[in-house]
Amino acid sequence: MTIGPLPFQNDPEYVTNLKNRGIDCVLVSSVISLNAISAHKFPDVALIDTSTMSIQDLQQCVQHCRDLLIPSIAIFLPDEKLNHLYDSIELDDFIIGPPRTEELELRASRLVSKLKAVRDQDSICIGDLVINTANFEVTVSGSRISLRYKEYELLLLMASNPGRVFSRDALLNQIWGYEYLGGTRTVDVHIRRLRSKIEDADHTFIETVWQVGYRFKPVNS
Numbered sequence: 015m016t017i018g019p020l021p022f023q024n025d026p027e028y029v030t031n032l033k034n035r036g037i038d039c040v041l042v043s044s045v046i047s048l049n050a051i052s053a054h055k056f057p058d059v060a061l062i063d064t065s066t067m068s069i070q071d072l073q074q075c076v077q078h079c080r081d082l083l084i085p086s087i088a089i090f091l092p093d094e095k096l097n098h099l100y101d102s103i104e105l106d107d108f109i110i111g112p113p114r115t116e117e118l119e120l121r122a123s124r125l126v127s128k129l130k131a132v133r134d135q136d137s138i139c140i141g142d143l144v145i146n147t148a149n150f151e152v153t154v155s156g157s158r159i160s161l162r163y164k165e166y167e168l169l170l171l172m173a174s175n176p177g178r179v180f181s182r183d184a185l186l187n188q189i190w191g192y193e194y195l196g197g198t199r200t201v202d203v204h205i206r207r208l209r210s211k212i213e214d215a216d217h218t219f220i221e222t223v224w225q226v227g228y229r230f231k232p233v234n235s
Contacts, residue, residue, distance in 0.1 A: 029061065031115040037122050042086070044071065048078050059122045060086040073103050080106075080163050083150070085125035089113060104164050107191065124191060128167075138173050140230075142217060145173060154212055164189060165208045168201075172220065177232035179223050201227075 032039045040057040042048055043066065060079050064072055072088065079086040088108040107121050138145040142155040150166060152159045161169065167189050172180060180188075182198035190200070205228055209220055221229050 028113050028115055028118055032059075032119060032122060035119055037119065037126065039122065042075055042079075043067075045074050045078050048075065048082070056082060056084055058085075058126045060084050061118075062086050062088045064088055064090055069103065076103060076105060083129070085122075085129055087118070087121055087125070104162055106163065138170070140173055140176065140219070143173070143212065143219060145170060152212070154217060159211050161208070161211060164204055165211070168204055168208055169212070172228065172230035176230045179226055179229045181227040185227065 029039055029041050038058045040060050041063055042060045043063045048060070062072065062075050062079075067075070076086055076088070086106045088105050089111045090108060092110050106125060109118060109121060137147060144153045146152070147170065152161055152166065152169065168185065171185070171188060172178075182201045185201045186198055205220060212219060219231055221231055223229055
């Protein structure tokens with residue numbers, strides 16, 4: 015299933031505008047184009063042109079960007095039906111094209127700042143849980159845990175604030191950054207997946223606060 019042609023795909027003006035504002039970006043049309051990125055100078059953000067991509071192609075591009083630690087923004091047609099994407103693809107962000115320079119700059123800056131903040135932090139160690147923010151690696155009792163990007167962001171946010179209660183709305187706003195179509199149900203699904211990966215009979219890290227949200231267990235509890 016292809017997503018449909020973008021009428022502005024041959025107009026890279028918005029790419030030039032971002033670069034003029036100090037945000038180095040690359041327009042991605044396939045996984046192959048990502049392979050051509052120099053390892054010596056990664057762009058700040060990748061703009062994914064969905065015009066000729068199947069959902070599977072888009073998923074591969076998003077994942078490959080994450081493997082390269084490059085935040086990405088998918089660009090869709092104004093009339094594209096996006097609901098079907100949410101269960102299959104976990105986008106860093108998306109925008110409806112043709113993108114307005116101001117909105118695109120705001121979204122790109124937010125992603126770049128978030129990644130920089132993560133890289134600038136030291137590793138977080140709580141009991142047997144270790145979060146290496148330099149390479150996004152998470153281990154429990156020395157065993158590496160494979161997390162999806164949003165699961166990692168949820169874990170990092172809560173583990174950085176042990177004991178603090180986060181409402182579902184607060185988590186939705188801070189991690190997704192916009193009114194995600196899945197609503198707070200999306201938060202519950204990701205928390206459940208996260209727990210299934212980092213918790214077992216000997217390790218309990220995330221607590222449910224009834225009718226409020228979630229918190230990471232206080233260090234001394």
